[in-house]
Amino acid sequence: MYDVIIIGGGATGSGIALDASLRGLKVLLVEAHDFAEGTSSRSTKLAHGGVRYLEAAVKHLDKSQYALVKEGLLERFKILKNAPHLSGKLSLITPLYQYFEIPYIYSGLILYDLLSGRYSIGKSKFLPPQKTIKEAPSVKKANLKGSVKYYDGRFNDARMVIALLKSAQKLGAKLKNHTEFKEFIFENGKITGIKAYDKIKKETLTFKAKCVINATGPFSDFIRKKADPDIEEIMRPSRGIHIVIEKKYLPTNNGLLIPKTDDGRVVFILPYKDKCLVGTTDVEAKTEIHPKVTDEEIEYLLRQVNRYFDTDLKKENILSSFAGIRPLVNKNPNAPTAKLTREHIIEKLPCNLVTITGGKWTTYRRMAEETVDFIVKNFDFQKPLKKCLTNNYRVFGSENYEKTKKLIDFSNPLEKHLFSLYGDQCIEIINSIQKPDFISEKYFITKKELLYTLKNEWVKKPLDFIVRRTQIALIDRKEAKNMLQKTTEIMGEFLGWDENEIYEEYTEALEILNGDI
Template sequence: MCQFIKKALFTLCLSIIMLWMYQYFNPEHSIINHEHYGAGYKLNAPMPSRSELISKLEKHKSQSEDEFDVLIIGGGATGSAIALDANSRGLKVALFEKEDYSSGTSSRSTKLLHGGVRYLKKAMTNLDASQFFLVREALHERYLLFNQAPHLTNFIPLITPIYSWSEIIPTFIQLKLYDWIAYPHLHDSYFVSAEEASKLFPMIKKEGLKGAMIYYDGQFDDARTNLGLILTSIQRGVLSLNRFGVVELTHNSTGKLNGAIVKDELTGKTYPVRANTIINAAGHFADDIRLMDDATSTKLLQAASGIHIVLDGKFCPANEGLLIPKTKDNRVLFLLPWKGKTLAGTTDSPSPITNNPKPSEADIQYILDHINMYFQVKVSREDVLSAWSGIRPLKKATEEKDTASISREHAIYTSPSGLMTIIGGKWTTTRSMASDIMEKAIKQSPQLQERIIGPPFTDRIKLVGGEEFNPLYVKKMKLDPIIAEHLNSVYGDQAYLVEEIALKEGRTAKLHPLYPFIEAEIIYSIRYEYAVKILDILERRTRIQFIDTKTSSSLIPIISQIMAEELKWTTEQKTAEEQEVHKYLQ
């Protein structure tokens, strides 16, 4: 009992210190001016086609004096956020992504918009102020992203089971502190009895259960939010192209960067692009771009892999998640309802850098083992419907550390030639990361200082689909209610365009009886979302590949047929595209 009291008092004192720090440092962030978060900036400009964007690039090529203010390498979460930030300042921006938007780690997250309860625990345990500020910033950004993309975000209650009486007060204080620094917050955390916890999450192990804390966090669709940032920036005038890789960085006579050579990965054609500032946001391939600039560069990245598995929806209530508070290696695991299934993850292990990281059987079993430690029923390998791995591009530690202990703060580096590289960070803080690197870019470039028209206002820009989003719009739709609900939650106020294609072009058929995805979505993704490959549809426009691998394989023929008709593929092209997907899935 003496130890219990000491632990509780220690946690309480730490909480008071952290709250004082919260108010003392950067106090302007403790109050949000709601007048800034109104209806956003609506744009009625049509979305340019891929061919129109390439024509724009051709025009740039033919005008030798034309120059972009900012060229961004990488179309993941960070690159797309930088593009929108730079555009909002009035700058002329180009972005190039070698694969598809969000084809890397940005589509392979835990789908949480969160401050990070484990980072807060680390801040309290180690008296680490940097971790505390990281959590506070992320919770502020979580609120802003909810406003930007209301159709792609939602709050979710998370149950944290407690199996020791001595953990009740420290857990209560930690999660209450999490509430307090998340201003504004919609729901307060609270304690429930063991009996109530079992009712809320029936699968949870009852033996030894003392109770549970319920707290709230954000959930989102990562790949489609990434796409929303890209579409919004394109609609605002950014020249952005996927399947365009940077193959060379060019320098002037003094050795300073002045542009790049980009290659259309579909046709092999190359284009010179001139730019004042080049930002490397290539994620786990950031070091490759740095070596392209300077072959003698030292590596900055420490890659870590995180895997997730998908189980049947029966393992998780439809509207509640579970936080497994402690693993064998002192991490946390989440079980979350997602797309009608149960998403579980993640791991944190050193990883080689590769374009298509594979989830190891050992990591899959690691997640299953910990689920079974907290579940009443046995979850086996046969229950896994899908598994995927993402690579976190962490800044290299100055000393030997396990990857889980490396800070998730971002870092910015500028090479002697002027190449700016950003690594680290997390999905929730991409907007503030983008602002940070653009402030540094402007500070070091007199030309950019002359070109900007004002500070960024990305906190007030609604993403495409979110401007006039209305959850009740489904009642006006003429499609099956389940399909209508799906379209409204995925496409927001653009759902009417998908419905229009479905009804006018006879594309109302489901791709698979078990899922609400319909044929019209494939056509919409090609016409309005720059999908050019079968995997673009399977993984990032519909997410089928992420929730059910076996089903996604069975859909390849119908998807390739519709894409062949829309994109005018030859028989040889169609066969090659199908073979490429099968090889990837194997």
């Protein structure tokens, strides 16, 4: 018997698992696919308050947008403080081509700084044209009036989910990926548990709990309708895509923000794993685990980049692309999705199902805190519980960050790679490597790293490792395919697969890599 069952193993679900476990609750989390397989591994990798939300707040005197930005900036600070091995400060440059844009953009970013208050991570400043070109050499020089440089946070989204779940596991939480929720168990009209199907062991499981939380993001309505088929839908999902290109096309260590695009959104060009990550789009979409990357959206992003930079990027220059579904709450049915806010809601149905949905990655911790506060208030757990402890809680891998950092040889790309993903746990992998047996020499991925994730990080499918634990498929689809055969064979040996199982796992993974990951 659990106190809490969480359905959904993304940012929100993993945050709730940690918060609830820290307070002394007995927690089970089930995820139908791999942890962070959906939206939570497909973000822009920014921990930010939301520059475009601030513009909307000022333009329309929108208090909710203002509050969202302020909350995001506070939570940005906490991500950087509590997960230093997975996050850091990033400078971003916004090139400007009209004189009137300078005071408008500059004053907006100064306000962004002011809202950060004592949690500021850097002051915005104006750069004249020559300094702009020095910091962003590929920016279009014709009619360039200068730029504004500001600071935000960056982080590794998929690895952050694993760090949160490893932290929760240390506290006793039970965590099951590739375990699909099937139906609720009812007693006297109230939900008292769930039935789920373990897709690896091919068995149906039954779990009982005092409280069940739906933290499935874009899939929230699907779960809600399992509890009450007649309930009104609350989600309005939108799809955002990203493309990845070689850094040589946009050679800078700064991020770049394109402030004016065809649909009024901002587009970011960000350094990520020695590549450039470009995104994102915004179109209404159906909810699916592997959303499609369309040619139209790719052309849209290429058009924005080529408009602002001295490049002639074409589709063949793209190393990889991926799409995610935003869990937007449908508070304004007539507005385009680009205009919907990233607010979250918490709901309790008469049958006792609790749903948390909406929001964005940066505010995952706050969303989790509010959800656990909510269930503590609305359910009788009959035990003294601690208050929220996640404000200052160093996540798994960052607990001995400073000490471990002194032991790393950053001139060694293998050690640098392992530290960036595993933090203080990387020493275990480094010490196990006598002579590297590379799965990908290009990205310093070794057999020992794969074995570590198999033993410690719930890796059960080849793409769990290639797409999410290492993110190679997100930045270089060709190399991901090159890694697949050896990855599958090592996993087969470790997990006891026969030749048919190895072939089936390889074929299934290759089909996904050839399509939409």
